[in-house]
């Protein structure tokens with residue numbers, strides 16, 4: 393039995409040794425200087441894999457490695473990065489098998505979406521490993537994570553929540569998408585004169601235009617959540633990311649209740665949670681073990 397490593401690659405690479413759903417020692421972060429945030433964006437794909445590999449080796453500290461889980465942003469299927477808007481050079485890259493070869497072929501490597509890694513980490517660190525966990529990550533775009541990790545695309549941020557053809561602010565260009573209403577970029581395009589923070593502050597101060605939008609914003613998030621409930625069943629939903637603070641859980645709950653009326657589908661729970669690399673690393677590692685054991 394070797395050791396278990398969890399890793400995350402986004403604006404930076406973060407890697408840690410995981411034991412019993414906890415990090416052993418501090419996680420290793422590259423680049424260390426947070427202001428060098430475009431380092432990975434300009435790095436060739438092969439070199440990103442080498443850098444991840446070097447940090448995995450360092451975290452293992454000479455022990456044999458049993459499994460490595462890596463959370464990565466974008467559409468991840470069958471160990472391949474099919475799409476990753478912020479690290480475009482990775483598109484089509486067989487990251488899982490490349491890492492496996494670089495690590496000597498013995499460690500089992502599992503590549504998964506970063507939001508799924510975070511959902512798995514929440515399940516592991518809060519004792520919900522038997523439960524269905526979903527996470528909305530609200531920022532410039534909208535991420536959707538699910539535990540247990542399931543095959544498929546799961547681009548929850550692009551769930552269609554409006555039939556209005558004028559709703560075209562999603563970063564992907566698709567009409568009526570959740571991200572086109574609740575994403576930061578979309579809000580700035582909608583309110584050219586106001587930052588999102590000002591929109592929510594003005595709504596609280598009684599401005600009618602902003603207050604109406606804040607209701608729409610919550611109804612959009614509720615609609616996508618209700619869609620997830622109708623496809624996948626009720627459960628626990630977490631809200632994370634820089635814009636999670638805008639979520640009024642009572643308002644959201646009220647809208648979801650209006651949208652989900654069949655009694656077996658009611659009773660979902662909503663909670664805020666701080667975004668956290670450590671939890672995602674633990675989740676990536678947990679998933680690597682589960683896939684090695686064919687649990688998901």
Ligand SMILES: [Zn+2]
Pocket residue numbers: 549550562563564565566569571572
């Ligand atoms: Zn979209």
